Amino acid sequence: MTSLDSIVASQPILPFDIESIRADFPILKLKVDGHPLVFLDSAASSQMPQQVIDRLVRYQTTQHANIHRAVHYLSELATAEFEQARHKLQHFINAREDREVIFTSGTTESINLVMHGYGRKFIGPGDEIILTVLEHHSNIVPWQMLAEERGARIRVVPINDAGELLIDEYENLFNEHTKFVSVIHVSNALGSINPVKQMIEFAHAHGVPVLIDGAQAAPHMKIDVQDLGCDFYVFSGHKMCGPTGIGVLYGKADILERMQPFKGGGDMILSVTFEKTIYNIIPQKFEAGTPPIAAAIGFGAAVDYLSAISLEAIAAHEHALLNYATEQIRLLPGVHIVGNAALKAAVLSFVVEGVHPHDIGTLLNQQGVAVRTGHHCAQPVMQRFRIPATSRASFAFYNTMDEVDTLVEAISSAQKVFA
Amino acid sequence: MHSKSLYQEVILDHNRKPRNYGTLEHSTHHAVGHNPLCGDRLVIALNLDGQNIEGIAFHGESCAICKASASMMTSVVKGKTRSDAEILIQEFRDMALGKLDPSDENHLGRLTVFAGVRNLPTRVKCAILPWHTLHAALNSINSTSTEAADDPMHAPVDRAS
Numbered sequence A: 001m002t003s004l005d006s007i008v009a010s011q012p013i014l015p016f017d018i019e020s021i022r023a024d025f026p027i028l029k030l031k032v033d034g035h036p037l038v039f040l041d042s043a044a045s046s047q048m049p050q051q052v053i054d055r056l057v058r059y060q061t062t063q064h065a066n067i068h069r070a071v072h073y074l075s076e077l078a079t080a081e082f083e084q085a086r087h088k089l090q091h092f093i094n095a096r097e098d099r100e101v102i103f104t105s106g107t108t109e110s111i112n113l114v115m116h117g118y119g120r121k122f123i124g125p126g127d128e129i130i131l132t133v134l135e136h137h138s139n140i141v142p143w144q145m146l147a148e149e150r151g152a153r154i155r156v157v158p159i160n161d162a163g164e165l166l167i168d169e170y171e172n173l174f175n176e177h178t179k180f181v182s183v184i185h186v187s188n189a190l191g192s193i194n195p196v197k198q199m200i201e202f203a204h205a206h207g208v209p210v211l212i213d214g215a216q217a218a219p220h221m222k223i224d225v226q227d228l229g230c231d232f233y234v235f236s237g238h239k240m241c242g243p244t245g246i247g248v249l250y251g252k253a254d255i256l257e258r259m260q261p262f263k264g265g266g267d268m269i270l271s272v273t274f275e276k277t278i279y280n281i282i283p284q285k286f287e288a289g290t291p292p293i294a295a296a297i298g299f300g301a302a303v304d305y306l307s308a309i310s311l312e313a314i315a316a317h318e319h320a321l322l323n324y325a326t327e328q329i330r331l332l333p334g335v336h337i338v339g340n341a342a343l344k345a346a347v348l349s350f351v352v353e354g355v356h357p358h359d360i361g362t363l364l365n366q367q368g369v370a371v372r373t374g375h376h377c378a379q380p381v382m383q384r385f386r387i388p389a390t391s392r393a394s395f396a397f398y399n400t401m402d403e404v405d406t407l408v409e410a411i412s413s414a415q416k417v418f419a
Numbered sequence B: 001m002h003s004k005s006l007y008q009e010v011i012l013d014h015n016r017k018p019r020n021y022g023t024l025e026h027s028t029h030h031a032v033g034h035n036p037l038c039g040d041r042l043v044i045a046l047n048l049d050g051q052n053i054e055g056i057a058f059h060g061e062s063c064a065i066c067k068a069s070a071s072m073m074t075s076v077v078k079g080k081t082r083s084d085a086e087i088l089i090q091e092f093r094d095m096a097l098g099k100l101d102p103s104d105e106n107h108l109g110r111l112t113v114f115a116g117v118r119n120l121p122t123r124v125k126c127a128i129l130p131w132h133t134l135h136a137a138l139n140s141i142n143s144t145s146t147e148a149a150d151d152p153m154h155a156p157v158d159r160a161s
């Protein structure tokens, strides 16, 4: 709490020229029911700047062919651009080598890949997998499928009322059966930032590999996978100004090499006979079939765009928005913020006494304000707080203080409708 | 029509003071309706005397649209026959899905205040859930959902057409 309170006292100073940033996003000029769009649902999917749109158009207009397959000009060009995108992503998360960056269709597929490639090979009957209450369904269901198939067991780290993981309980879950840890970096439902570095260190001291679900962290803070030390880090392009249908699985090279392939097909093999197939080296071993080439190149452009602004400036701006919104919403009687972790990023979940989140969502939409309502694919979090759903405003670096004011006014007028 | 016209005074009033809210002492039929997407859950209990709906009550946790729809539905079907109720269920569902224009001939009466949901695809299920659950209760199906195979939006409305 202290970090929040000390900052809200002063009027926030923005770390960059917000109007020139907003000018990059054509969609932000939209009107909804005659109101300017106030887009506060970037945690579900963020908007795309013109620079990324232009990159997609340029690829499709002048560079497209299948990759890794032919000797002609376009195929070589497309292959080079695709591999260049991989290199940008490698650099973005400070992976040691390009081959540690696997392109997937998104966070969900990245987790499923690890479940199949690592889990089905190395996790067996009686083994235990540690998850947390904060996980998104995509980091629960694959592990449940594995546990059911292999006779393994899921252990869950609880949270306190503020939405912070109980690290003592986490540490107490470790025993000789613990074989894997999979943890969300930033909670999409509450915004809590988890102490993943400390958790990774503890797991490694017990020889247990760790996957970090960075879907909500990579868009908002500088990620350094070497500094974190995680074995796997996963995230999605569409939550960080890139296209849908593309994501990354970062894995340490030695662990990726020991894993079995996930999907079989073209490009993931060195040679095929009906007697025996020899798998390709990483990363191709995990990239069967024609990948979303344009989306990968667009993702590369998106991380260039974010890096040019700088993740530090993005984090500072979003932090100012979050603090201001928290302070303003706390002033509204009958509105309760769900999730008050000391360390939070970009997400503000709330409930309004006597008004169901769905009605809030519809009434806010009437003022042009786009928020997400529901369980946010994190039903265990809702169960923990004994609520069916919340309304969630999520902020990106293209949001403004004025938009926070519009949000607060819209909540207040929704309350009046139900008064 | 947009969302403004959805939150009309009638709907807000039924949300604030839902009619037939609670449980029945002796129910002959009941069903639980569930909308897993928003966590809404509604229980409907019926007392059927032959073909007549003698008593009806509902309770549960839901948004204003769902609660008002349940409140108005229970007021309207109470005392009606089972087949009259089935006609209303069909018509309400068609109206919410935009297949029936409220100005066409129908038996919905003031239930047409819900016509606005057809322009809000994410809210259609909120309005339909009570009706869907009533249909289940009348047919002795004890639990239903707005999703998957039970989804009223996907269920064929009229097999003959």
Ligand SMILES: Cc1ncc(COP(=O)(O)O)c(C=O)c1O
Residues within 6 Å of the ligand: A043, A044, A105, A106, A107, A108, A109, A136, A138, A139, A184, A186, A187, A188, A213, A214, A215, A216, A236, A377
């Ligand atoms: C924390 C978290 N993990 C995983 C996912 C799934 O991401 P995707 O749908 O891009 O696969 C999301 C997206 O909502 C998320 O917020």
